[in-house]
Structure formats: C-alpha cells, structure tokens
Amino acid sequence: MKIHEFQAKQILRQYNIPVPMGEVTDTPDGAFEIASKLGTKVVVKAQIHAGGRGKGGGIRLADNPQEAYEAAKAILGMRLVTHQTGPEGKIVNKVLIEQATNIKQELYLSLLIDRSSSKECLVYMASEAGGMDIEEIANKYPEKIIKATVSPVTGYSPFHARKLSYGLNLDKSLSTQFANIVKALYQAFIEKDASLIEINPLVITEEGNLLALDTKMTFDDDGLYRHPEIKEMRDVSEEDPLEVEAVNAGVNYIKLDGNVGCMVNGAGLAMTTMDLIKLAGGEPANFLDVGGGASVERIEKAFRILTSDPKVKAILVNIFGGILRCDRVANGIIEAASKIELKVPMVVRLQGTNVEEGRALLKNSNLKFEVAEGLYEAALKAVELSKLKV
Amino acid sequence: MAILFTENSRVVIQGITGNEGSFHCRESIKFGTKVVAGVTPGKGGTFFDDIPVYNRVIDAVEKEGANASGIYVPASFAPDAILEAIEAGIELIVCMTEGIPVIEMMKIKHALKGSNSRLIGPNCPGIATPGAGKIGFIPNFTLSKGHVGVISRSGTLTYEVLWQLTSLGIGQSTAIGIGGDPIVGTSFVDLLALFERDPQTHAIVLIGEIGGSAEEEAAEYIKYNVTKPVIAFVAGRTAPPGRRMGHAGAIIAGGRGTCQEKVKALEDAGVVVEQNPAEIGLRVKKILERK
Numbered sequence: 001m002k003i004h005e006f007q008a009k010q011i012l013r014q015y016n017i018p019v020p021m022g023e024v025t026d027t028p029d030g031a032f033e034i035a036s037k038l039g040t041k042v043v044v045k046a047q048i049h050a051g052g053r054g055k056g057g058g059i060r061l062a063d064n065p066q067e068a069y070e071a072a073k074a075i076l077g078m079r080l081v082t083h084q085t086g087p088e089g090k091i092v093n094k095v096l097i098e099q100a101t102n103i104k105q106e107l108y109l110s111l112l113i114d115r116s117s118s119k120e121c122l123v124y125m126a127s128e129a130g131g132m133d134i135e136e137i138a139n140k141y142p143e144k145i146i147k148a149t150v151s152p153v154t155g156y157s158p159f160h161a162r163k164l165s166y167g168l169n170l171d172k173s174l175s176t177q178f179a180n181i182v183k184a185l186y187q188a189f190i191e192k193d194a195s196l197i198e199i200n201p202l203v204i205t206e207e208g209n210l211l212a213l214d215t216k217m218t219f220d221d222d223g224l225y226r227h228p229e230i231k232e233m234r235d236v237s238e239e240d241p242l243e244v245e246a247v248n249a250g251v252n253y254i255k256l257d258g259n260v261g262c263m264v265n266g267a268g269l270a271m272t273t274m275d276l277i278k279l280a281g282g283e284p285a286n287f288l289d290v291g292g293g294a295s296v297e298r299i300e301k302a303f304r305i306l307t308s309d310p311k312v313k314a315i316l317v318n319i320f321g322g323i324l325r326c327d328r329v330a331n332g333i334i335e336a337a338s339k340i341e342l343k344v345p346m347v348v349r350l351q352g353t354n355v356e357e358g359r360a361l362l363k364n365s366n367l368k369f370e371v372a373e374g375l376y377e378a379a380l381k382a383v384e385l386s387k388l389k390v
Numbered sequence: 391m392a393i394l395f396t397e398n399s400r401v402v403i404q405g406i407t408g409n410e411g412s413f414h415c416r417e418s419i420k421f422g423t424k425v426v427a428g429v430t431p432g433k434g435g436t437f438f439d440d441i442p443v444y445n446r447v448i449d450a451v452e453k454e455g456a457n458a459s460g461i462y463v464p465a466s467f468a469p470d471a472i473l474e475a476i477e478a479g480i481e482l483i484v485c486m487t488e489g490i491p492v493i494e495m496m497k498i499k500h501a502l503k504g505s506n507s508r509l510i511g512p513n514c515p516g517i518a519t520p521g522a523g524k525i526g527f528i529p530n531f532t533l534s535k536g537h538v539g540v541i542s543r544s545g546t547l548t549y550e551v552l553w554q555l556t557s558l559g560i561g562q563s564t565a566i567g568i569g570g571d572p573i574v575g576t577s578f579v580d581l582l583a584l585f586e587r588d589p590q591t592h593a594i595v596l597i598g599e600i601g602g603s604a605e606e607e608a609a610e611y612i613k614y615n616v617t618k619p620v621i622a623f624v625a626g627r628t629a630p631p632g633r634r635m636g637h638a639g640a641i642i643a644g645g646r647g648t649c650q651e652k653v654k655a656l657e658d659a660g661v662v663v664e665q666n667p668a669e670i671g672l673r674v675k676k677i678l679e680r681k
Contacts, residue, residue: 115643193492268547278628
C-alpha cells in the first residue's frame with residue numbers, strides 16, 4: 001500500500017527523523033493560513049501517489065502567504081501528469097505547505113526488502129546523487145550506490161551507519177545525526193511492516209543539518225492487519241474506483257486495456273486465462289480472481305465489476321472446481337447473471353468436481369451462455385464473440 | 391520412492407478443528423494419508439473423528455511419531471505455528487496460510503537454517519504423492535500415480551495441469567506447490583535436485599509465473615545439474631508491470647521478473663517451454679513418448 005508524502009513525514013516525525021515544518025490542506029485559504037503561521041518562504045507541494053511532481057508543475061515556491069494561496073489555487077484540482085502517473089495523470093486533492101530549505105547538498109537514502117538475493121535481508125541504499133530516482137542513479141552512477149544489508153534477526157548495528165556515512169564521504173560533524181536517521185529508519189521499517197522507505201533527497205542544509213526533504217513509503221499489504229493506523233492512511237481517490245469496489249468485495253481485480261473480461265478462481269489460473277485470451281487473438285480487459293471459496297455474492301459482485309467496464313465486449317468465465325464444486329459455481333453464475341442484466345455474450349468453461357452437473361445447469365438455464373469444455377476452445381470463443389459487431 | 395512425502399510420512403494437522411483444517415484433513419485421509427494427530431491449543435485430550443488432538447506439536451511428535459505437519463491457521467498465528475513445528479523437529483512442514491507478513495517470513499527462513507525441518511509454502515496448495523498421501527488443497531481426483539514430478543508457484547493452475555496429465559493417463563511421482571509469496575521455504579531449485587535423484591521421476595513439469603527470480607535460478611540449476619526432461623509454463627505474459635497479480639510475489643518490479651525474461655532463461659537451459667497452457671499435458675505426453 002502506498003501513502004502520501006505528508007503521511008510518510010508524519011511517520012518520520014514519530015521516529016525523530018527531521019523533516020521540514022509544514023502542514024497539509026485542501027484549500028487555498030488553508031495554504032494562506034499555514035504559510036502565515038510558518039512565517040517564512042514556503043514550498044507548496046501537490047500530494048499524489050507518484051514521483052516527478054516538480055517537472056509537471058506540482059511543486060511551487062512561494063515567498064509569502066498570498067503567493068502560497070495562488071500556488072495552492074493553481075495546483076489544487078489540477079490533473080497532474082508525471083512520468084509515473086501515465087498519460088491520464090492524477091487529480092490533486094491536497095497540498096503540503098512547508099518551510100523552504102536552504103539546500104547545500106542532496107543525498108539519497110532508502111531501506112527496502114532485498115529480493116535480488118536469497119539472503120532474506122533488508123538493504124540500505126545510499127548515494128551522493130540525491131534528487132534523482134534510484135533507477136536513474138543505478139543507470140548513471142552505479143558505483144555511487146552504497147549498500148548495507150541488515151538481517152531482521154540481528155537488526156540494526158552501528159556499523160551500518162558507518163558503512164554508509166564513510167561511503168558517502170559525509171562530514172564528521174554530521175555523523176551522529178546521520179546514524180540516528182539510519183537507525184530510526186530500520187526501527188520504523190520493522191515496526192510498521194514497510195516494504196520501502198525512501199528519503200530522497202535527504203539534504204544537508206546551509207545551517208549544517210540533515211533534513212528529509214521528500215520521502216516515499218510503501219507497506220506490505222500482508223502486514224496491514226496489525227497496523228490499523230497505516231490502513232487508515234489509504235487514499236481510495238488514488239485508486240481505480242472499480243478496483244476499490246473489488247477490494248471491498250474480497251475480489252482480486254486489476255483493470256487492463258482490452259475488451260475480453262474474465263473471471264477466474266485462483267491467481268495463477270487468472271493470469272493464465274489472460275494469456276490465453278491474448279494467444280487466441282484478443283486482449284484481456286482485466287485480471288480477476290474470485291478466490292477459492294467463490295460464493296454467489298462474490299460471483300455477483302465480480303460480474304457487476306466486469307460489466308461496469310464499458311470496454312468489455314465479451315466475458316470468459318474459467319473455473320477449475322476442486323474443493324469448490326462446479327454445480328455450486330454454476331448456480332452462483334445463474335443467480336448472479338439473472339440479477340444483473342448481462343448485455344455482453346459470455347463463455348463459461350467449467351472443469352473439475354461435479355462438472356457434468358454444472359454444465360447441465362448452465363445449459364438448462366434460460367440465460368444465454370456459451371458452454372465450452374476445453375480451455376483454449378473457451379478462449380477462442382470468447383475472443384470471437386468480442387469481435388462481433390452488435 | 392517419490393520425494394519428501396512418502397509412505398513413512400505421519401501427519402499432524404495444526405489447526406485441525408478449524409474449517410479448512412478439518413475439511414482438508416478428511417479429504418487427505420480419503421487419499422490414503424496417515425494423519426496421526428491434530429493440534430489445537432486448548433483442545434488437547436479431545437478427538438477429531440478418531441484422531442487424537444493435542445495442545446502442543448511436541449506431544450504429537452512424542453506420542454504419535456508425527457514427522458510431517460500441515461498448517462491451516464490464520465496469518466496472524468501461522469509464523470508461531472511454523473516456529474513450533476521447527477522446534478519440535480518436524481521434518482516436513484507444509485503451510486497453506488496466505489497473508490503472512492514478509493518480515494515474519496524472513497525470520498522464519500533464519501530459523502529454518504540449521505534445523506532438521508523443510509518448509510513448503512506458505513500460501514501454497516501443498517504437496518501430494520499419489521499412493522502415499524498428501525497435505526494441503528490439491529483435489530484428489532486430479533492426481534494419479536506415475537512418473538512425472540510437478541512443481542508450481544500457483545494453486546488452481548496446478549490442479550488444471552495435474553488434471554490435464556491425469557486425463558491423458560500420465561501419472562505423477564510427487565506434485566508440490568511452493569507458494570505465491572515473495573519468500574517461500576522451499577525453492578524450485580531445492581525440488582529439482584530432489585526430483586533429479588528420485589528414480590520414480592522420469593520428467594519434471596515446472597509451472598512458474600512473473601515476479602522474483604525463482605525461474606531464472608531454476609534455469610541456471612537445470613543447465614548444469616538436471617538430466618531429466620523439464621517442461622515449463624510461465625504465467626503472466628500479459629500482466630502489466632508494477633501490479634501485484636493476486637500472489638504477493640507475482641509482480642514485475644523495476645522492469646524485472648517478466649515472463650519473457652523467464653522463458654528465455656528456461657529455453658537457454660534446454661527446458662521445453664509450452665506457450666499454450668491448454669496443451670501442457672499434451673506436450674509432456676509427446677516428450678515421454680519420444681523417450
């Protein structure tokens with residue numbers, strides 16, 4: 001799960017990692033007020049779940065409260081397009097107003113789960129080339145990335161901070177401040193079940209202090225059950241509305257660009273079904289896993305989600321009944337399909353436990369299903385139907 | 391012979407009185423599994439059907455000779471259940487639970503090092519050796535005894551492939567789902583090594599998916615160490631980057647972990663990669679006939 005910069009900074013503050021003074025608001029008047037309170041030059045920063053905001057016009061400097069008001073007015077409600085948002089961009093609903101900083105140098109510091117090795121460790125990454133994103137640093141200055149792995153069994157040890165600070169050629173006067181940040185980062189990571197904490201840039205100010213000027217955090221979805229305070233930070237306006245509905249229904253759904261919708265039980269089989277649609281000459285409209293115990297309610301919700309995507313021209317249902325019996329699935333499909341008006345053709349492929357009963361139920365229902373036996377045959381049929389002009 | 395799960399496996403079910411534990415325990419008994427005990431803290435001294443229930447895993451080991459465990463407890467209890475099984479000296483621990491935080495799995499991996507235990511999963515459909523028994527969700531009717539070893543990161547896709555094989559009269563030595571999480575107890579490489587040494591296994595089917603590097607590591611291993619034919623399929627050719635495709639581990643991150651990369655690595659290692667998932671069984675059949 002992703003959170004906003006202002007939320008991530010609240011967490012850094014809890015762990016005594018220094019961040020600029022500032023507050024978040026959703027109105028220009030709020031921006032005026034916060035800037036007045038801060039009493040300095042400020043930065044007005046769009047709060048969206050994507051990087052590259054500065055280049056897109058989402059970060060502006062303001063010398064006084066009136067300018068902060070104007071900047072907030074310009075940014076709030078704008079459709080901000082960056083290299084991470086895709087061409088459709090994201091609407092800005094909130095801005096963060098912060099004291100402007102006198103920057104002497106920009107560094108990069110992050111802590112993440114190291115999936116590149118099978119060591120099951122976290123890894124710190126630091127670089128003198130702050131401000132750029134890590135992929136860019138890795139491409140341009142791979143030699144400038146300093147890494148330190150940390151095992152969750154033994155935890156943080158002071159050498160981690162030494163390895164990074166000597167590697168960064170950090171001035172001695174900063175080493176205590178830096179070590180405190182490195183240590184706190186680990187603590188925050190473990191205590192909150194993060195999967196990435198990035199401080200970029202971590203700046204050295206003209207006054208000789210370290211300050212987390214910008215930060216990005218993502219969290220392990222599987223850890224959220226024990227962090228209600230993090231779960232509360234979820235901003236559904238950042239997500240696709242259909243995907244939000246799916247999450248609430250307990251269905252795994254990801255919207256894609258094609259026109260053949262699919263509903264499958266199990267994630268691996270769902271991905272495979274998408275691949276089959278492509279192989280059969282079509283384009284999948286989505287990934288949808290109804291889960292192992294697909295109930296009538298869930299199947300109904302899944303249909304509603306599928307059919308509310310206007311691009312969908314045909315639906316392929318692919319269920320492998322194991323524990324889940326095909327006759328029950330068939331009943332679920334019939335009940336759900338009779339409740340919502342299905343406007344697009346549908347191909348159902350059932351296999352597994354009680355498959356004959358299931359297919360018979362579908363065939364004898366008054367609803368228009370195409371029933372397919374083979375996996376590939378089903379995909380071919382669905383793709384063919386998606387290409388028919390209605 | 392088969393691998394890991396054999397006629398000598400004596401199973402304890404952790405979470406035997408729960409919904410999933412009880413259902414799959416009974417299914418596994420129908421498949422011929424020797425379930426010797428159950429564990430549910432607080433219910434020790436009772437019976438589930440005619441299986442004795444204990445409070446602690448160590449009791450199942452000492453009193454019933456349990457040497458394999460199936461874990462069907464919620465994510466918040468699962469790390470503790472795995473650690474208890476390791477400490478009790480269970481040789482084969484199979485954890486079906488989905489949703490264990492990554493940090494907990496990192497600690498468990500460290501606990502496994504230097505122990506006598508092997509962990510399959512978590513977030514996996516389990517292991518089945520037709521003729522000997524099973525732990526987990528793999529439906530009984532998809533399985534038949536034979537000479538093909540099956541390893542997979544998926545659940546229902548594995549059943550689909552097993553069913554294709556069984557329908558074509560191709561039986562299996564052992565079928566194992568290693569799990570869909572970023573960190574799992576047992577890798578493709580570990581299992582390839584075991585199948586290579588197992589005389590009952592004549593060919594190996596590997597079902598991979600996008601994300602991580604398990605398939606690349608398998609390819610590297612196969613190139614130098616596996617002489618038996620390997621037939622593979624990799625799911626997620628059409629998956630968009632940066633999105634978690636159901637499984638926590640199935641995500642293309644920073645341009646890495648794509649289907650294309652994995653297929654290339656496997657093909658370079660001499661693996662037969664089938665593009666059409668509906669024809670994996672047929673492909674295996676052809677290769678076995680050629681042998």
